[in-house]
Amino acid sequence: MESSLYLLVPLSVALVFLIGWVFWRALHGGQFDDLDRPGYSILEDDDPKPK
């Protein structure tokens, strides 16, 4: 039972770094740059303009 700690604790540390990496990707992919605009974008109509 206790020996499992030696596996689980390092595993949790590795998991933290993995999640950190995923967040880093999301952040630098621009997902957190503008948190306001996407909410309004559903209200915009992107139909082509009438001629």
Added chain:
Amino acid sequence: MQVNMSRHPHPSMLVAGRCALPERQNRPPHMANILAAAPACFHCGAAVLEPRRWRSSVLGAEREFCCAGCEAVAGTIVAGGFEQYYATRSAAALQPQDLPPAAIYDDPDAQRQFAVRSGEHRRIATLILDRIRCAACLWLNEQWLRRLPGLVRVDINYATHRAQVEWDERETRLSRILEAIRAIGYDAWPFDPLRHASLERATRRAALWRLFVAGFGAMQVMMYAIPAYFDGGGTLPPESAQLLRWASLALTLPVIVFSCGPFFAAAWRDLQGRRIGLDTPIALGIAAGFGASVWATVSGSGEVYFDSISMLVFLLLGARYAELLARSRAARGLDRLSRWMPSFALRLSGEAQEKVAAHTLAAGDRVLVPAGERVPADGTVERGCSSADESLLTGESVPVAKAAGSTLIGGSVNVEQPLTMRVTQVGAETAAAAIARLVERAAAARPALVASADRIARVLTYVVVGTALLAYLGSGNPWIAVAVLVVTCPCALALAAPIALTAAAARLLEQGVALTRSGALEALARAGDIVLDKTGTLTTGRLALARTERFGSLGEQDCIALARALEASSRHPIARAFGEGPCAADVSALMNVPGHGVEACVAGRRVRIGQAAFCAELAGSPAPGGGERTAAWLADASGWLARFALEDPLRAGAASLVQSLHAAGLRVHLVSGDAPRVVEALARSLGIASFAGGATPQDKSAFVQRLQGEGRVVAMLGDGLNDAPVLARADVSIAMGNGSEIAQLHSDLVLLGERLGAVPEALAGARRTLRVIGQNFAWALAYNAVALPAAAAGWVGPWEAAVGMAASSFIVVLNALRLAGRGRADSTWKAASTSSFLSRSRSYS
């Protein structure tokens, strides 16, 4: 003066194999031993790999340099007489780099975007300074540029690292200025909103990433701490406890090394400058707590506090991030003017349309502005009838009607119908850019209020470090010292004023008032008297037809049509009073007699319009009746036809302006150069008790001076161009701005529209700002006065201290943000999208 760096690549660039900034941690480990032993470059601090090769005498001693570039830069600085820089700087300089040639910015086409003509041979541009490390760098740049021949003026904003330069084209070029900055090891390029935005985005990402690392680390470390918390009866085997400690250490390490980077960097800079900065206590607290916990882990004895430390860092960074957002939100309001120009324009050549980049437009181009689009430059309407939403510039939300001949302001939205316009001003010469420049210059100054708060905050940091030391020595418990270092919040004190002022300036701009001197808000809030000018301020400054008195058989409308026909070609202010409308046709033999009037043949009979004496010659009899009012007479050979009484009408809102000023507790005065009787009548009708007519500019100035002599703080509202001397005399001056003239106004606040209601709003805003700053100061002082003794007495744990400190600065920031009003960061965007939505739906129908 120009230094060619490319011939001598920097040694560390060779070492690293790429052109990286020479931070020591970037170097491969095997170099570390060599580098540690080598002396450091006097200029940039990098290791000197070839001792005795590059040397120069600085500050009275022979100094070693790492490369020809650094040596040349140091030589330039010393030769210029700025050795003092090396004595006062708090961080080593960055190394000179290879840079693109500055000459591309001399191109007149390129300059149109960022430079503006300020005189026959003078130009102004805003530059961004890069590679700035500390305040001494800015000082050096400022002093260095001041000595450049041909440079008229340089203002450097210490907060945004932007410099505004004005130079004489006959003596120097922009590239010479940029090269001069590069010659002392910095970099500069013209301010470009796009580039600035990407810089800001990078800062925000970095801050968010730091916050995430700290938050996630803190969460996980807390998990590891829980077994130890609940281990009452010693059921946790020592080996497991030790494993959890090591895991905590592994996750706290990135939090300390990466997330706390800014705290340590700032503290280190302050240490090198032999002073204590705002971040020093925090950095000390974190380092002490972490050091003690690492020691406990390694030695296997004592207590660890990794959870407290990482939680503390998370809370501190959370407050910092919120502050960053708040500051950029407050500043964004100021930047929006320069950002709202559209990127593309539809240029017309003949009948063909061509989509071109907006910055390639030139004065004289014809441009089509579709409904719902932004106007790409300043210009006049050639064809079409529509209305424009100028709220961006004037704060006036009702669209303004536009017809052929009307002026269009770049950045405003064409609401109803397509318009064809002719471009008159582009890029940096547009009205929006002029206002942005004025406001930016105001932001560059540090009002006395901010400077004194900074001084108090600095003193407080010394008190904090001293108290922490005493608490530690007195109790022997390092955690009390950590709590003292963390709980006090000099930042709240330092933040109290600047954020409030920035938010207030942004809010004012939204209401149509540009703040051009940052100290003006304080003076406006304290003002006890306001002096109003009449012509052009309370009145429109444009004559209008008040009444028509007929003498002959000709009807009123016919008289006006006749007058319009006679005055059609005249540029006299009276001519405009008749406005537009039906016009008598068949005008010939038009003759303008300057100072008297106009004579012409209309439908076969001679008609005169103008002064009574001039018309009397034709009418053959003296003018019937008379009056003091400004009037124009109309007569033909058979006798008198009409008398047009003209007046300068009051602006809408003049009466309510006086009322609300009275309600705000101000003493209102009316001083004008007009006839005393006219001024008195106006003052009585508006309810102003104190007035003076027939005043020369000197009289007006003396009037203000007399009030000031009574110990009053005097505000002056006037016409910016004609009242300049008296505006300068008043404690705070407000000018009525008008499109293109805005850049030449010398007043503290400029009303961008014609809406007088903005004045009481600005007054209320200024008072609210001062009140908020007062609240912030009171809160920051009270908090620190309570928290410091409590922590020193040992009543506050480290992470409780962090909560207190984060909450303290957060409250200050939130309180200041109240000034930005309900309009949130996206309000301008929302307004723009709503108006374009409206116009689109209109064009569907």
